[in-house]
Amino acid sequence: MSLRILVGVKRVIDYAVKIRVKPDKSGVITEGVKHSMNPFDEIAIEEAVRMKEKKIAKEIVAFSCGPAQCQETLRTALAMGADRGIHVEVAGPQFDTLQPLHISKMLAQLAKDEQIDLIIVGKQAIDDDCNQTAQMTAALLDWPQATSASKIEAKDGSLQVVREIDGGLETIKVKLPTVVSADLRLNEPRYATLPNIMKAKKKPIKKLTPKDLGVDVSPRIEVVTVEEPPVRLAGAKVENVDMMVEKLKALGHA
Amino acid sequence: MSSMNKLSATIRTFHSSAARFKKNVEFTAVRYPYLKRGNYSFLSDRHLGFFQSILSPHQVLTDEFNDLSGYNVDWMHSVRGSSRLVLRPKTTEEVGAILQYCNAQNIAVCPQGGNTGLVGGSVPVFDEVIMSLGLMDAVISVDELSGIAIVQAGCVLEKLETILHLNNLTLPLDLGAKGSCQIGGNVATNAGGIRLLRYGNLHGSVLGLTAVLANGQIMDCLSTNKKDNTGYDLKQLFIGSEGTLGVVTQVALHCPSKPTSVQVGFFGINSFDNVLETLRLSKQNLGEILSSCELIDASSWNCVTSLLKLKSPVNYFPFYILLETSGSNADHDAEKLNSLLEMLLKNGTIVDGTIAVDSTQATSLWALRERIAEALASEGYVYKYDVSVPIRQFYQLVDVMRARLEKLPIRCCGYGHLGDGNLHLNITSQEYSSELLNKIEPFVYDWVSRQRGSVSAEHGLGLKKRDYIEYTKSPTSVHWMRRMKKLFDPNNILNPYKIFPGTLNE
Numbered sequence: 055m056s057l058r059i060l061v062g063v064k065r066v067i068d069y070a071v072k073i074r075v076k077p078d079k080s081g082v083i084t085e086g087v088k089h090s091m092n093p094f095d096e097i098a099i100e101e102a103v104r105m106k107e108k109k110i111a112k113e114i115v116a117f118s119c120g121p122a123q124c125q126e127t128l129r130t131a132l133a134m135g136a137d138r139g140i141h142v143e144v145a146g147p148q149f150d151t152l153q154p155l156h157i158s159k160m161l162a163q164l165a166k167d168e169q170i171d172l173i174i175v176g177k178q179a180i181d182d183d184c185n186q187t188a189q190m191t192a193a194l195l196d197w198p199q200a201t202s203a204s205k206i207e208a209k210d211g212s213l214q215v216v217r218e219i220d221g222g223l224e225t226i227k228v229k230l231p232t233v234v235s236a237d238l239r240l241n242e243p244r245y246a247t248l249p250n251i252m253k254a255k256k257k258p259i260k261k262l263t264p265k266d267l268g269v270d271v272s273p274r275i276e277v278v279t280v281e282e283p284p285v286r287l288a289g290a291k292v293e294n295v296d297m298m299v300e301k302l303k304a305l306g307h308a
Numbered sequence: 309m310s311s312m313n314k315l316s317a318t319i320r321t322f323h324s325s326a327a328r329f330k331k332n333v334e335f336t337a338v339r340y341p342y343l344k345r346g347n348y349s350f351l352s353d354r355h356l357g358f359f360q361s362i363l364s365p366h367q368v369l370t371d372e373f374n375d376l377s378g379y380n381v382d383w384m385h386s387v388r389g390s391s392r393l394v395l396r397p398k399t400t401e402e403v404g405a406i407l408q409y410c411n412a413q414n415i416a417v418c419p420q421g422g423n424t425g426l427v428g429g430s431v432p433v434f435d436e437v438i439m440s441l442g443l444m445d446a447v448i449s450v451d452e453l454s455g456i457a458i459v460q461a462g463c464v465l466e467k468l469e470t471i472l473h474l475n476n477l478t479l480p481l482d483l484g485a486k487g488s489c490q491i492g493g494n495v496a497t498n499a500g501g502i503r504l505l506r507y508g509n510l511h512g513s514v515l516g517l518t519a520v521l522a523n524g525q526i527m528d529c530l531s532t533n534k535k536d537n538t539g540y541d542l543k544q545l546f547i548g549s550e551g552t553l554g555v556v557t558q559v560a561l562h563c564p565s566k567p568t569s570v571q572v573g574f575f576g577i578n579s580f581d582n583v584l585e586t587l588r589l590s591k592q593n594l595g596e597i598l599s600s601c602e603l604i605d606a607s608s609w610n611c612v613t614s615l616l617k618l619k620s621p622v623n624y625f626p627f628y629i630l631l632e633t634s635g636s637n638a639d640h641d642a643e644k645l646n647s648l649l650e651m652l653l654k655n656g657t658i659v660d661g662t663i664a665v666d667s668t669q670a671t672s673l674w675a676l677r678e679r680i681a682e683a684l685a686s687e688g689y690v691y692k693y694d695v696s697v698p699i700r701q702f703y704q705l706v707d708v709m710r711a712r713l714e715k716l717p718i719r720c721c722g723y724g725h726l727g728d729g730n731l732h733l734n735i736t737s738q739e740y741s742s743e744l745l746n747k748i749e750p751f752v753y754d755w756v757s758r759q760r761g762s763v764s765a766e767h768g769l770g771l772k773k774r775d776y777i778e779y780t781k782s783p784t785s786v787h788w789m790r791r792m793k794k795l796f797d798p799n800n801i802l803n804p805y806k807i808f809p810g811t812l813n814e
Contacts, residue, residue: 070667072473086568088638090666130665245621245662245669248575248653 055208057111057230059102060168061136062161062175062187063095063118065127069180079279081150091127094176096134098236100243101206102174103135110208113137115168119157121145125259132254133246139259140164144271151273154182156264158190163267165195170231172213177202177235188235198228202237333381333388336433336771339740345434346804348416351393355413359395362405367443369394379438382431383424383485384685384692386740387771389432391418396443400518400526400557406439407555407801408524416801419551421493422464424485426681426692429550429770430493433805441492444557450475455563456515456532461492461556477563480507484678492556498548500766502677505727506599506634510547513562519546519554522797532560545792550768551803553796567599567634569641572670573649575661576625580703582657583627587699587726589657590631593648597641600632600727602677605706607721608734609676612683618675621662627703629658629726630677680723680734687718689740691748693733694724696762702731705755709733712751716744730765753779769807777809 067073068088076083091099105111116131118124119142128139142160144152161173178185185201192199200206200215204223207214217224218237228234246254264271292298302308337343349355359368369376371392380389397403410417416436423430432438441462448458452475459468465486469479481494483501493499495517498510507513516531529543546554577583587601606626613620622628635641645663652658664670684690697705706722713720717735724732733752737744753763757779764773764780777786790808793800 068667070671088568088667093666093668096665242619245619246665247621248649248658248661248663251663252650252653 055110055211057105057171058113058115058169059105059111059172059174060115060117060161060164060170061095061098061102061131062157062173063099063116063127063131064092064176064179065089065118065120065124066092066179066181069093075280075282079281081277081280089123089127091130092176092179092181094178094180094236094238096176096243097238097240098174098176099131099134099136100241101236103244104241105206105208106135108208111172115140115164115170117142117161117164119144119152119160119264120149128259129254130246132257132259133251134244135250136257138257140168140262141259142262142264142267144264148271148273151275151277152271153274154184154186155190155274156269156271157187158194159269160264160267161187161191162194163269165191165231167267172231173197173233175233175235177237185235188233192233195231195233197232199233199235200226200228201235203234204237204239206234206240333385334740336387336389336428336431339387340433340771343433343805346416346800347414348436348801348804349414351415351435351437355409355415356393358409359393359406363395363397363402367396367398367402369396376438379420379423379440380431382426382428383488384426384690386689387428387431387433389418389438390435391432391438392435394438394440396440398443400444400520403439403441403520403555403557404524404526406524407520407522410437410801411523411799414799414801416804418803419496419555421462421490421496422485422488424489425493425497425770426694426767427764427770427772429497429768429803429806433771436804439555441490441555441557444492445490447471448558450477450563452476454532455565457561457563458530458532459491459559459561461495461558462490463492465489465491465494472563473566476566478566480513480562480564481510484681491559491561495547495556495559496549496551497768498766500725500728500730502600502602502632502725503634504725505601507564511544514543514547514559515562516560517543517546517556518558519543519556521554522799522802527554530558530560534562545796548768550770550807552793552807553802555802565636567636569633569635569638570599570670571633571641571645572664572673573631573645573661574621574664574673574676575629575631575652575658576622577627577629577658578625580627583629583703583726584700585657586629586652589648589652591727593651594631594633594644597633597635597644598631598727599634600630602630602724603702603726604628604630604677604680604723605703605721607719608680608684608723611687611719611721612676612680615683615686616679618679619672620676621673622660625659628676630673632674677723680732684719684721684734684736687736688738689736691717691735691737691745692767693735693748693752693763694730694765694767695733695752695756696728696730696765697756697759698761699726699729701759702726702729705731705733705752708755709735709748709752713744713747716741716747725765728765729761750776750779756780771806774805774807775809777807 068090074083102114114136116136117140202218204218205216212229418432418436420440444460444462446460450457481501518530519527710720719736753776763776
C-alpha cells in the first residue's frame with residue numbers, strides 16, 4: 055500500500071485553560087489565551103505518521119482552516135512527521151461562525167485536488183464537541199467512514215478498524231478511499247523532537263482561500279448569546295441522618 | 309476519657325493501604341535511641357478536658373477514636389512519632405490559647421502543615437501534641453494590582469495558586485509537593501522550589517505574617533508594605549525557623565503577574581561541560597524570561613521512567629535539562645527559545661530534546677522532574693541530601709559518592725536546581741541500613757563543608773539534619789541562634805528536638 059493521507063488539524067484553546075466568556079456575551083475570550091492543536095487531531099497525525107513508518111502511507115498532508123496562527127498548528131503537525139501543510143486562511147467574524155459543514159466541504163475538495171486515499175481527523179474538537187466533520191466529509195465524497203477508531207490495521211487493500219461504540223468495540227472493514235476519525239485510545243502521540251522541529255521549518259505550507267476550494271464560508275448560523283454554565287451551589291454538611299431529612303424537606307425534595 | 313493513660317487497645321481505624329504502610333514505620337524513639345524525651349508533662353484527662361473546652365469536637369483528635377498515623381509519620385515514611393493528640397485550631401486566637409496553655413503546663417507541641425517535609429521536622433519525635441494548621445485554609449484577600457495575597461497558614465499551595473490564577477497572578481514559588489503542602493509550612497521552612505531562580509526566595513516575597521509565640525502571645529507582623537524600614541524586621545526570624553520560634557498563622561505574600569506564555573523544553577546532553585554551557589547560554593539568551601533550569605541525571609531519569617512508567621521525549625543521555633520560560637508575549641518568547649535551541653543544536657551542546665506544544669505535554673515533561681522523589685521512594689529507603697555547592701562542582705559529589713558506596717546502594721543519583729547551585733543527591737536501598745548510612749554520613753557533609761556549601765539548601769534541618777548545622781554555620785552563629793531560641797521559647801515547647809544538635813538543656 056502507498057497511501058496519501060490528508061489529516062485535518064484544528065487550532066483550539068488549550069485544554070488546561072479556564073474558559074472565560076466575553077463581557078458582552080458574544081463569545082469566549084481567545085485574545086492572549088494559550089492555544090494548541092486539538093488533542094484528537096494530535097492522535098490523528100500520530101496515526102498517519104505511524105502508517106508512514108510502516109510503509110503503508112507515502113505522504114502525509116496536514117490541513118488547517120483559520121486565522122494566521124494556524125500556521126503554528128501546522129508546524130507542530132510537520133514536526134511530528136507530516137510532509138507538507140495546507141492552510142486555508144479564514145479570519146474575523148467568518149472564522150467565529152465556521153461550522154463542520156464548511157470544513158467538510160474543504161476536506162472533500164482537497165481530497166479530489168490532492169488525490170487523497172485516506173482522510174483522518176480527530177473525532178471531535180474540544181471547543182465545539184461536534185463530532186460531525188468526518189461523517190459529513192464521507193457523505194460529500196460518497197466514501198465509507200470509520201468513526202471513533204481505536205485501532206486501524208491495513209489488510210489486503212482495505213482497512214480493518216476497531217471502533218469504540220456504546221456497547222463496546224465494533225470491528226469493521228472499510229474499502230479505500232475512506233474517512234476515519236480518531237478516538238482517544240487509538241495511540242499516544244509522540245513528542246516532536248528538536249531535529250524534527252528544525253526540519254519542519256523548511257517544509258512547505260501552501261496558502262489557499264476558501265474560494266480556491268469553491269467553499270462559501272458566509273455564516274449559516276448566528277450566535278445569539280454565550281453564557282457560563284450556572285455556578286454550582288455550595289453543599290452543606292449535616293451532623294446526622296435526621297438533620298439530613300429535615301434539610302431535604304426544607305428544600306422541597308422530600 | 310480514662311483511656312488517655314493507656315495505649316488504646318481498640319483503636320478504630322479507617323484503613324487505606326497507605327495508612328497501614330505507615331504503621332510499619334519504626335518509631336523514631338527506637339531508631340534513634342540516643343534521643344531522650346525532654347522533661348515535659350504527659351498528657352492527662354485534665355489537659356484533654358481543657359482543649360475540649362476551647363475547641364469543637366472535630367478539632368480535637370485523640371488516638372482512642374482516630375488513626376493518627378497520618379500525622380505521626382512523615383511523607384517519606386522515615387520517622388514516626390507517638391503523639392496521642394492532634395489539635396486543629398481554626399483561628400489565630402485558638403492557636404494563642406492552645407500555646408498559652410501548653411506553655412503553662414509544660415506540654416511539648418509539634419506544629420504541622422501539610423506534612424510534606426523531608427527532614428522529619430513536621431512530625432513528633434516522642435508524644436508531642438500535634439497542632440495541625442489544616443483547618444485554617446482561607447484565602448483572605450487577593451489584589452491584582454498590588455499582587456498582594458493574604459492567606460491563612462493552612463491553605464494548600466495549589467489551592468492558593470488556583471485562586472491567584474483567577475486574579476491574573478501566580479505563586480512566587482512552586483514545588484512538587486504543592487498539592488499537599490501549606491503556605492504556612494512553606495514560610496516556616498523557607499521553601500525554595502523550581503522557580504526560585506526567577507522570583508527569589510520567601511525572605512523577599514513574604515511581605516508580612518502573623519506569628520503566635522510560645523507563650524501564646526500573638527505577634528502581628530502582617531504588614532503589606534513592599535518597603536518598610538522601621539526597626540528590626542522580625543518576620544524574617546520566623547521564615548525558615550521550622551516552627552521553633554513561633555507558629556505562623558497568616559501570611560501576606562507578594563505574587564508576580566501570571567505569565568501568559570510558558571514554554572517548557574526538555575533536552576538530552578552528553579557531558580556535564582555541555583550542561584554548564586547550556587546554563588550559561590540560557591541565562592544569556594533567555595534573560596528575563598528564564599524561570600526554571602533543572603538538571604536530571606541518567607540514573608534519576610531511569611528511575612522515574614522505569615518505575616513510574618513515565619514517557620520521555622528522548623532516550624538515554626548522561627544528563628537532561630528541563631528549561632522553562634515565563635513571559636508575557638508568546639511570539640517573543642518562542643522566538644528567543646527557538647534561536648537559543650538552534651544555536652545549541654548546531655554546536656552540539658544539546659543533542660536532542662523537545663518543546664511542549666500544549667499544557668498536557670508541559671505537565672508530562674515537568675513530571676519527569678517533579679516525580680523523581682516519588683519514584684525513588686518506591687524503591688525502598690531513601691537517603692536524601694539537599695545541598696548547595698558551587699555550580700561548577702554541581703555534579704561532582706554524585707560521582708564521588710557513587711565511587712565511595714560501590715555496590716552498597718540500589719541507586720546513587722543526582723538532580724536538582726542547576727540554576728541555583730542546589731543539588732538533590734539521593735541514594736536508595738531496599739531497607740534502612742545503618743551500615744550504608746554511616747558510609748554516607750558524615751562524609752557527604754564534610755565534602756560539602758569543604759566546598760563552603762550548605763548541607764541543607766532548602767529542605768531545612770528538622771530532626772534528621774540537626775546534628776550537621778555546624779558544617780555550614782559557624783559556632784558563634786549557632787550559639788546566638790540558641791540564645792534566640794531561649795529568648796522566644798524559654799520552656800522549649802515549640803517543636804523540640806529539632807534543628808539544633810543535642811537538647812537545649814545541655
